[in-house]
Amino acid sequence: MDVLLEAGRDGRCFTYLDNKNLGVDLGDLVLVRLKGRALHGLVVARRRHSYEAITDMKESSRTLLGIEALVQSAAVDPIWRDWVNSVAVSCYVSPYKMIKAALPAGWLGQAKKLTDEAKSLWWIQLNPEATNFEALTDRQTELMNFLKSRGGGGWQKDISLDGFCSSVVKGLVKSGAAFRHKKKVLENTSRAEVDEILENKKELTKEQEDAVEIYEAQQQGSAILLWGVTGSGKTEVYLHLAARELEEGRHCLILAPEIGLIPQLVDRFRGRFGKIVFEYHSGCSDRERVRTWRLALKSQSPLVIVGTRSAVFIPLSPLGLIVVDEEHDTSYKQESPMPCYNARELAVERAKWFGSKVVLGSATPSLLTWKNLCPQGPLRLARLTSRISRQPLPPVRVVDMRQELAAGHRRLISRPLIQRLRGLPERGEQAVMLVPRRGYSGFLSCRSCGEVVQCPHCDVALTVHLTNKSNYSLRCHWCGYRTNKESTCTNCGSSAFKPFGAGTQRVMETLSRELEGLRLMRFDRDSTGGRDGHRRLLSRFAAGEADVLVGTQMLSKGMDLPRVTLAIVLAADGLLHRPDLQAEEQTLQLLLQLAGRAGRGDLPGEVLVQTYCPEHPVIQHLVDGRYEEFLKKEADLRRESGLVPYSRACILRLAGESATLTASAASVLSEQIRPLCNQAGWEMIGPAPAMIPKVAGRNRWQLLLHGPELSSLPLPDGSTLWDSLPRGVTLSVDPDPIQL
Numbered sequence: 001m002d003v004l005l006e007a008g009r010d011g012r013c014f015t016y017l018d019n020k021n022l023g024v025d026l027g028d029l030v031l032v033r034l035k036g037r038a039l040h041g042l043v044v045a046r047r048r049h050s051y052e053a054i055t056d057m058k059e060s061s062r063t064l065l066g067i068e069a070l071v072q073s074a075a076v077d078p079i080w081r082d083w084v085n086s087v088a089v090s091c092y093v094s095p096y097k098m099i100k101a102a103l104p105a106g107w108l109g110q111a112k113k114l115t116d117e118a119k120s121l122w123w124i125q126l127n128p129e130a131t132n133f134e135a136l137t138d139r140q141t142e143l144m145n146f147l148k149s150r151g152g153g154g155w156q157k158d159i160s161l162d163g164f165c166s167s168v169v170k171g172l173v174k175s176g177a178a179f180r181h182k183k184k185v186l187e188n189t190s191r192a193e194v195d196e197i198l199e200n201k202k203e204l205t206k207e208q209e210d211a212v213e214i215y216e217a218q219q220q221g222s223a224i225l226l227w228g229v230t231g232s233g234k235t236e237v238y239l240h241l242a243a244r245e246l247e248e249g250r251h252c253l254i255l256a257p258e259i260g261l262i263p264q265l266v267d268r269f270r271g272r273f274g275k276i277v278f279e280y281h282s283g284c285s286d287r288e289r290v291r292t293w294r295l296a297l298k299s300q301s302p303l304v305i306v307g308t309r310s311a312v313f314i315p316l317s318p319l320g321l322i323v324v325d326e327e328h329d330t331s332y333k334q335e336s337p338m339p340c341y342n343a344r345e346l347a348v349e350r351a352k353w354f355g356s357k358v359v360l361g362s363a364t365p366s367l368l369t370w371k372n373l374c375p376q377g378p379l380r381l382a383r384l385t386s387r388i389s390r391q392p393l394p395p396v397r398v399v400d401m402r403q404e405l406a407a408g409h410r411r412l413i414s415r416p417l418i419q420r421l422r423g424l425p426e427r428g429e430q431a432v433m434l435v436p437r438r439g440y441s442g443f444l445s446c447r448s449c450g451e452v453v454q455c456p457h458c459d460v461a462l463t464v465h466l467t468n469k470s471n472y473s474l475r476c477h478w479c480g481y482r483t484n485k486e487s488t489c490t491n492c493g494s495s496a497f498k499p500f501g502a503g504t505q506r507v508m509e510t511l512s513r514e515l516e517g518l519r520l521m522r523f524d525r526d527s528t529g530g531r532d533g534h535r536r537l538l539s540r541f542a543a544g545e546a547d548v549l550v551g552t553q554m555l556s557k558g559m560d561l562p563r564v565t566l567a568i569v570l571a572a573d574g575l576l577h578r579p580d581l582q583a584e585e586q587t588l589q590l591l592l593q594l595a596g597r598a599g600r601g602d603l604p605g606e607v608l609v610q611t612y613c614p615e616h617p618v619i620q621h622l623v624d625g626r627y628e629e630f631l632k633k634e635a636d637l638r639r640e641s642g643l644v645p646y647s648r649a650c651i652l653r654l655a656g657e658s659a660t661l662t663a664s665a666a667s668v669l670s671e672q673i674r675p676l677c678n679q680a681g682w683e684m685i686g687p688a689p690a691m692i693p694k695v696a697g698r699n700r701w702q703l704l705l706h707g708p709e710l711s712s713l714p715l716p717d718g719s720t721l722w723d724s725l726p727r728g729v730t731l732s733v734d735p736d737p738i739q740l
């Protein structure tokens with residue numbers, strides 16, 4: 001018997017022989033020769049072949065070269081290997097791409113540099129004040145978006161690893177859109193510090209004890225939903241469960257949807273378990289992530305790792321507990337680049353492979369998770385119904401913006417809100433204000449009655465597509481319907497339509513104009529760059545540096561600020577009418593989460609929501625706080641219409657610089673898939689231009705596939721889909737997409 005290996009580099013796979021019996025295995029970094037050059041390759045598969053098979057190959061003139069040396073051993077266990085391979089299959093990526101996505105970024109080709117890396121490195125950070133991006137090149141814009149997706153900043157060497165050359169970085173810095181400065185690489189744990197602050201376990205409440213019992217009674221490989229309002233003691237339950245697993249010698253993995261939620265979780269876990277707690281997320285340096293990964297591989301004693309979605313791959317074994325905190329959060333899903341995985345689903349799958357137990361925690365569980373509860377599904381429920389502090393959830397006050405308009409008040413900020421904000425500073429209280437993220441503003445609404453321009457065929461808002469600076473067309477993202485004629489409101493006949501929405505910046509300007517003296521602070525991706533950006537900004541706000549914190553979705557998550565008595569939603573409509581079938585579910589989750597931010601301390605809180613649609617079910621359920629009622633109704637609706645999660649979907653995204661090539665590739669692709677769809681009872685919608693049809697100079701098209709629940713995707717195996725693509729056009733497959 002001999003062993004064959006495929007060593008891949010830049011996504012291409014080559015086969016080599018392990019003729020020196022190095023015992024190389026999946027994930028190992030090896031030295032090979034390719035066209036005479038010495039290169040590092042990543043081992044992505046291992047095959048056993050009989051002696052005859054090899055001689056056959058040699059005779060067919062494919063002389064296989066041997067592997068020269070083992071550079072670095074990844075030493076993954078067979079279960080991990082099989083699991084990651086199965087994930088590759090479900091995500092439609094090659095084993096190479098999958099394992100590359102799973103391994104820490106610094107693993108590949110960096111073996112030497114990682115060890116002698118300096119303590120202080122170049123850090124590129126977006127300039128939150130920059131406003132003029134017109135002079136930027138496409139590559140510079142891409143870099144800017146890349147940095148944004150990484151929380152506003154990144155190490156220069158990581159940036160270059162991701163394919164941006166130094167001239168792009170220099171150009172961006174020169175334009176004023178970013179800064180470049182030396183920054184210290186933070187180390188994972190400062191051991192001396194944490195050893196002293198170990199805090200004791202709390203006596204659990206009855207409900208918490210019940211939750212622990214339910215967990216204990218569960219079989220390995222299964223999952224429970226821990227459903228409790230904010231402040232009901234979920235984190236305390238995680239800590240108890242982790243303590244039990246650690247006592248048994250098993251590792252624990254704690255996942256949070258966003259980097260901004262990591263610090264407080266790490267603080268709680270370090271406070272309880274000290275130096276065995278490690279972080280793993282994009283705010284860590286490559287070196288730190290590689291170190292944590294290695295530690296996970298070789299640690300004799302159990303560890304706790306707290307991280308974002310990529311941490312789901314850390315090769316901890318034996319793995320006892322996986323917590324998926326805020327399980328409803330869509331940030332668990334990676335949309336691009338491929339593999340488009342959802343860390344929540346992977347956690348559940350991983351638990352089955354590794355015999356671990358999963359705890360999905362949320363105050364507002366996703367419809368999918370709720371649907372999987374016993375007895376319909378396999379998921380057991382543990383509920384925490386009351387807050388530890390006994391503070392009731394704050395009441396919700398709805399400001400009807402139509403009435404404001406009728407009274408001649410056309411401004412972004414209603415009169416009741418202005419009044420409420422005026423009184424804030426003298427009472428020493430604070431507010432948080434949610435301004436829906438940019439890009440959610442692409443729909444038209446009637447300024448007189450609030451009616452949103454909807455697709456005549458679907459129950460979704462039409463999106464505005466700018467054709468040039470002043471003209472737009474309206475499109476249904478779901479069925480492809482399009483129109484460009486200006487019409488009158490079907491509800492009231494008015495012709496006063498306006499694209500909706502206002503960015504954080506515009507809101508800040510308006511606020512400071514209308515409420516002089518009110519101190520404002522901005523909290524969004526642009527202002528919280530860097531590893532401790534969130535924490536720093538929040539602690540400045542907590543220290544009273546501002547009266548109002550204005551921010552995007554990030555605001556609603558996890559922060560605990562005792563002086564915040566008011567949570568404001570500036571334009572709920574911007575969230576309600578997204579052209580997305582799951583917009584309502586996600587909006588109610590977000591608003592309830594935000595409501596949980598007000599009145600955490602001794603002072604009673606209030607939630608104030610400005611909207612043109614006070615009668616909207618989401619607003620109604622926000623007011624009455626009956627989330628499960630909402631889920632029931634929503635589930636009925638989706639079941640009747642055969643929508644997700646009572647069906648499956650998949651989006652194929654194409655992008656290319658040439659508009660015609662991309663469009664024709666989309667149509668070729670659709671013809672390729674159509675027979676498979678027909679056979680499998682799937683429906684194909686499109687090809688159609690993507691919601692944002694052009695990004696950074698690339699034209700984007702998409703195909704939406706829609707089929708029966710639990711069926712497999714009607715796509716050919718392997719790389720067939722990519723084989724027929726013209727040069728310069730890329731394709732990504734997103735199974736079970738978050739946005740539909």
Ligand code: ADP
Pocket residue numbers: 202203204205208228229230231232233234235236237388389
């Ligand atoms: P959640 O994660 O659901 O928001 P936490 O676990 O953070 O809730 O609990 C909210 C607050 O109540 C925290 O300050 C926590 O320390 C405290 N707490 C939680 N459980 C208990 C308990 N059993 N006894 C006393 N205090 C508790």
Ligand code: ZN
Pocket residue numbers: 455456457458476477478479480481
């Ligand atoms: Zn439609």
Ligand code: ZN
Pocket residue numbers: 446447448449450451489490491492493494
């Ligand atoms: Zn109208």
